[in-house]
Amino acid sequence: MIVTSTGIVNGIIDKKYGKYGEQFFKGMPTYSLPLEIKEYPQNTRTFAILMEDKDAIPPTGFSWIHWSAANVTSDSLGENASVNTKEFVQGTNNPDKIETFQ
Secondary structure (H helix, E strand, O other), X not given: OEEEOOOEEOOEEOHHHOOOOOOEEOOXXXXXXXXXXXXXXXXXXOEEEEEEEHXXXXXXXXXXXXXXXXXXXXXXXXXXXXXXXXXXXXXXXOOOOOOOOO
């Protein structure tokens, strides 16, 4: 399986998808990357997404989860799908309270 994004150029995520962006929910950036999934098994019905930042371990002591989603039925997610679609379940990275954006 190959996952790509036009929001990542030369290994660097475009600033609008992170803390320097302009769209936030409860103080957290919410403008999600566009994703394309290719070369996955033929009978795949859904995908799960976990975008983890292991670079956060040295300063924070833990890995930061940027985005988690389950029951994703499309192999293409447009820019800002984390806010613009209700077609899949999303989690948050708040360890004190489990909730979804939906």
